Amino acid sequence: GYDQQLGVTVQSRARPLYAAPGIIVDSFNIQPTLDQSLFYNSNPTGISGSGTWGSSTSASVSAGSLWTRNSLGLSLGVDTFRDFSLPTLNHTNWNIGVGGGYTIGDSQLVLAYSHQSYAQLGTSIGTVQTQTPILHTTDSAQLSYTFNFSRFSVTPDISASMYRFGTATVLGVPLNQQYLDRNALAAGVTTRYAMSDEGGLLLGVRGIDSTYINPQPGVPSNDSRN
Numbered sequence: 001g002y003d004q005q006l007g008v009t010v011q012s013r014a015r016p017l018y019a020a021p022g023i024i025v026d027s028f029n030i031q032p033t034l035d036q037s038l039f040y041n042s043n044p045t046g047i048s049g050s051g052t053w054g055s056s057t058s059a060s061v062s063a064g065s066l067w068t069r070n071s072l073g074l075s076l077g078v079d080t081f082r083d084f085s086l087p088t089l090n091h092t093n094w095n096i097g098v099g100g101g102y103t104i105g106d107s108q109l110v111l112a113y114s115h116q117s118y119a120q121l122g123t124s125i126g127t128v129q130t131q132t133p134i135l136h137t138t139d140s141a142q143l144s145y146t147f148n149f150s151r152f153s154v155t156p157d158i159s160a161s162m163y164r165f166g167t168a169t170v171l172g173v174p175l176n177q178q179y180l181d182r183n184a185l186a187a188g189v190t191t192r193y194a195m196s197d198e199g200g201l202l203l204g205v206r207g208i209d210s211t212y213i214n215p216q217p218g219v220p221s222n223d224s225r226n
Contacts (some may be wrong), residue, residue, distance in 0.1 A: 024066075032061040044089055045131070052085035067161045071108065072100040091119035091133040107146040115139050122168075128175065130168035137164045151194045158187045178214045182222075185209045 022031035035058040042051040060077035075097045083089040095116040101108030119133035127134065144157035161184045165177040188206030195201065212222045 027065075027066045028063045029066055030061065030063045032059075034059045041083070044083060044086060044121060044123065045165070046129050050086065052083045052089075053079060054083040056081050069103045070101060072098075074098050088132050089121065091135070093118040106147070106148055109143070109145045111141070111143050113139075113141045128168050128170060128177075130170060131172070132169045133167045134177065135166040139160070151200075153192045154193075155190045155192075156188070157190070158185075160185050179212070179216045179219075181214050182210050182212045184211075 019031070019180060022029040024030075027036060035056075037056045038053065040051065040053050044052060057080045058078070060075065062073065062075040064073040065071050075095075077095045079093040081089075081091055081093075093116075095114065095118075097114035098142060099110065099112030101107075101110045116138045117135065118138075119135050120127045120130075121133055122128065122130040125192060136160065140161040142157060142159035146153055146155040163180070163182050163184070165180040168175040168177060183214065186206065186208045188204060190202065190204045192203075193201045208224075208225045208226045209220075215221055
């Protein structure tokens with residue numbers, strides 16, 4: 001999700017009023033972060049007695065424009081996990097995102113894109129008990145615009161996402177999970193009636209079409225339309 005859109009949780013939502021001051025370069029505010037930590041995982045493989053110490057390194061940088069009319073933002077993040085006793089579980093997650101808004105009338109036409117490359121361990125819920133991390137990728141893009149009519153506003157949006165799944169290792173044998181690959185197209189309209197500056201009434205309608213691109217022979221289709 002993006003900004004206030006569906007999929008953005010309270011914890012992940014941007015809070016510009018509480019954000020630490022960044023580094024001003026020309027007309028952009030740049031905010032780098034770096035975090036290093038140690039951890040102990042008592043059961044990283046799902047097998048008793050497989051505990052290990054490890055380290056986690058997280059780094060990110062984001063840049064946002066300070067323009068008065070239009071907007072542009074960019075973010076990049078990397079998370080590296082190292083398990084000292086089980087190096088086969090070592091993995092790195094990374095993501096990049098770019099978004100911007102072009103002012104038309106009294107609102108911005110907002111376009112955003114993000115790419116995520118992340119690993120799932122065999123102990124994750126809904127994941128096969130793999131012996132090595134499974135690398136997945138997600139690409140998504142969204143376009144939205146808000147039409148304002150005094151206290152009443154209408155925001156149509158459309159988004160497209162691609163989910164690609166990597167190969168698991170089960171009992172030393174590679175297990176291809178491309179049958180989970182899918183494309184999703186979503187569109188919706190959110191209407192708001194402002195009762196005051198602090199609150200209002202919201203009504204949202206949304207539809208999602210999911211298409212699996214590598215179905216298994218003889219298996220019922222997982223395609224769905226909601």
